[in-house]
Amino acid sequence: MAGLFGYTLALADDALISAQRMSWWISRAPQLEEDVALANIGLDQLGQARLLLAYAGEVEAAGRGEDDLAYLRDEREFRNVCLVEREQTDFGVTMARLLIFSAWQCELYAALSRSADATLAGVAGKAVKEVAYHLDHASRWVVRLGDGTDVSHQRMQAGLDAEWPWAAELFDDAFLDTGLVDSGVAALPSSLRDAVDAGVSAVIDEATLTRPDVATHYSAGRDGRHTEQLGFLLAEMQHLARSHPGATW
Template sequence: MRASHPALAPALLRIADDRLILGHRTSEWCGHAPILEEDIALANIALDLIGQATLVLQHAGAVERAGRNEDALAFFRDATDFRNALLCELPRGDFGVTIVRHFFHGLYSVLQWDALARSTDQTLAGIAAKALKESRYHVRHAGEWVIRLGDGTEESHRRAQEAVDALWPYTGELFMQPADEADLVAAGTTADVSLLAGPWRAQVDDVLRRATLRAPSDPWMQRGGRDGRHTEHLGHLLAEMQIVARSHPGAQW
C-alpha cells in the first residue's frame, strides 16, 4: 500500500471525533428523555453516530499505520488528541439544547457527507454515502422538533431560543477549514468545509423562520476543538467513556 498523505489521518480524526463525541453525549439521554419515543429516537441517533465514527476511525487507523484500531483510537487517546468541534462536547443541556444541537450539527453532517461521498478516497466515499442517508433521517427529525418547540408554547419557545443563542457561537468552527488539509482538498480527498457555510446558513434560516426563532447577530465564533484545545467538558465525557476500556485493557466479552 502506498503511504498516504500525512494530513489524511488527522483529517479523518476530525470527521470521526465529531460523531464519536456527539454520539456519546447523546447516549446520555438513554433512559432519561422526556418521552419514551424520544428516548428511543436519541438512543438510535447515538447508535448511528457512534457507528459512523467506528467506520471512519477504522479507516484512520489503517491510513495511519501505527497499529491503532478503532478501539485504541476511541479509548486510548487523551482530550488534547481529540479533534471534534467544541459544539459536540458541550453538556447535553435540556431537550431544547439537545434538539437544536442535533439540528445544527446534523445539517452540517448532511452537507459534509454529501461532499465526501464524492471523495477520491474510495473508502471514505463509501462510508460517506452510507452516513449521508442516516444523517438526512436525523436532521429531518431534529428540524421538525425545532419547529415544534420554537412555534410551540411560550416555555418551549423560550427554551429553544435560549438553546439557539447558547450554541450559535460554536457553529462557526464547523466551517473553519484546517490549513493542513489544503493538499487533500486539492486532490479531492476531503471537502473544503468553508464552502458548506452558505448552504448551511440558508437551511438554518429557513427552519428558524418557520420555528419563529432568530439567529443571533453577533458574528463572533469560538474555536479550538479542531486543534485539540477543548473545554473542560470533554475530559469528563472521556473519563466516563474510556474508564472500562482503560481499566481492563484488551478485555473480551
C-alpha cells in the first residue's frame, strides 16, 4: 500500500513518463506549431514531475533527490500507470491519450489543490491551470480530426480505441493507503471517474466519434509491473545520468 511517498511518487512518475513520451514528438509533429505545443505540454508535465519527485524524496528522507528518483530507479520501481508509458508514434493515439490523461490530471489537481498536505496543494494549485490548457489543446484536435475527413475520423477513432482500455488504471484505488484519503491528503482515484468520464464523453460526442466499447486491459503500473516498452523509454531517458554518474552542467 502506498503511503505519502508512494502516492507522490506515482503522480510524479505519471507526469515524468508522459513528458518523456511527449518529447518524442519534437521535430516529428505534423506542423511546426504542434512541435512547439507538444514540447510546451511536455515541459509543463516535466515541471510538475520535478516538484513532485523532489517532495517524494523529502518525504522518504533517505537522501534521494529528484535526479536520483528520475534517473537511478529501474522499471519495477516506477509507479506510473501503463497508459502513459507505451510508444505513441501516431498523432491520433497521442491526442486520444492526452485527452484522457489531461482530463484526469485536471480533476486530480483540482481535488489536490484542497489537499491537507500543503506541498501537494501548492503543486496542484499551480499545475491545475497548466493541465486545463493541455486538455483544451487535446480537445480541439480530437474534435478537428474526429469531425474532419473520413480518414482523420477513422484514425482518431482508432487512437481512441487503442487508449481507452488503458484508462481504467487511473481510477483504481487498490494501490493507495486509504488513510491518506481519510486524512484529506490524497484524492480517492475512483472518485474522479465520473467527472473525467463526463468531460471526455462530451468531447467524443462533439467530435462525432464513438465511445469505445472495448474490454479493459489488465495493467498494474502502480505496483511496478509495466509493459516492456517502459524499459526502452528508461534506457534512453536515464542513459546520460547512468553513463556519467554525478555529472553536472
